[in-house]
Amino acid sequence: MITLHGFAASNYYNLIKHVLLYKQLPFQENLIYGGSDELLAISPAGKVPVITMDDGFHISESSVICDFIEDTYPSIPLYPENTGERAVVRQIMKIAELYFELPSRRFIPYVLLGTEVPESTKAEVRQVLHRGISALNRLCKFSPWVAGEQLTMADIYVYYVNTIVSTFGSSQLDWDILAEVPGMKEWNNTMSQSAIAKSIEADRQTNMPEFIQKIKAQAKAKAAKIK
Numbered sequence: 001m002i003t004l005h006g007f008a009a010s011n012y013y014n015l016i017k018h019v020l021l022y023k024q025l026p027f028q029e030n031l032i033y034g035g036s037d038e039l040l041a042i043s044p045a046g047k048v049p050v051i052t053m054d055d056g057f058h059i060s061e062s063s064v065i066c067d068f069i070e071d072t073y074p075s076i077p078l079y080p081e082n083t084g085e086r087a088v089v090r091q092i093m094k095i096a097e098l099y100f101e102l103p104s105r106r107f108i109p110y111v112l113l114g115t116e117v118p119e120s121t122k123a124e125v126r127q128v129l130h131r132g133i134s135a136l137n138r139l140c141k142f143s144p145w146v147a148g149e150q151l152t153m154a155d156i157y158v159y160y161v162n163t164i165v166s167t168f169g170s171s172q173l174d175w176d177i178l179a180e181v182p183g184m185k186e187w188n189n190t191m192s193q194s195a196i197a198k199s200i201e202a203d204r205q206t207n208m209p210e211f212i213q214k215i216k217a218q219a220k221a222k223a224a225k226i227k
Contacts (some may be wrong), residue, residue, distance in 0.1 A: 005032045005039070005042065012062040016051065047061070092139050099132025100130050101164070102128075122173060140183070141183075
């Protein structure tokens with residue numbers, strides 16, 4: 001059985017969880033947070049999520065895990081058969097990660113710790129987001145799914161990227177970012193209504209208080225070391 005390591009407040013953890021549930025694969029969850037020796041033992045960069053196979057083989061990095069799961073369990077496919085179409089799906093995933101999720105993620109420490117975001121940081125994030133919006137407008141179809149008629153890995157990937165964009169990017173910039181990509185908000189709402197997405201969201205809400213407490217404790221410990 002696959003073991004999924006991480007925590008439910010993480011959008012990338014939830015992304016992999018959604019893939020496993022969609023493919024109807026049996027798995028168990030192991031609650032683990034970043035920065036621990038336990039995580040470093042299975043994740044070279046000390047990041048979640050990580051999956052462990054029955055033979056003790058560990059894999060980290062979300063896009064790599066997605067490809068591994070698809071290659072290992074292809075019976076319920078999440079990539080098109082055509083290699084060019086598969087490349088487009090991966091391109092959408094990478095652009096969403098680099099130019100949508102990662103810039104929005106810069107706001108997380110400020111929001112969780114209740115501190116003001118510098119205007120210079122906001123300007124930098126906004127610039128990168130504009131690049132992502134432009135690229136996704138060129139690539140996304142929403143007819144009805146991100147890459148066309150077939151639900152693909154890009155749908156799951158972008159949906160969980162958008163949880164960070166909406167929660168942190170839009171709120172801190174007072175900007176409805178998803179509305180800048182025609183069709184994205186409607187598609188995002190459709191994704192949120194699936195039974196899998198609702199179950200994962202419930203688990204995320206349950207984990208959030210513990211996660212926030214963990215972040216604040218880490219920040220307090222870091223401040224004490226500086227003093």
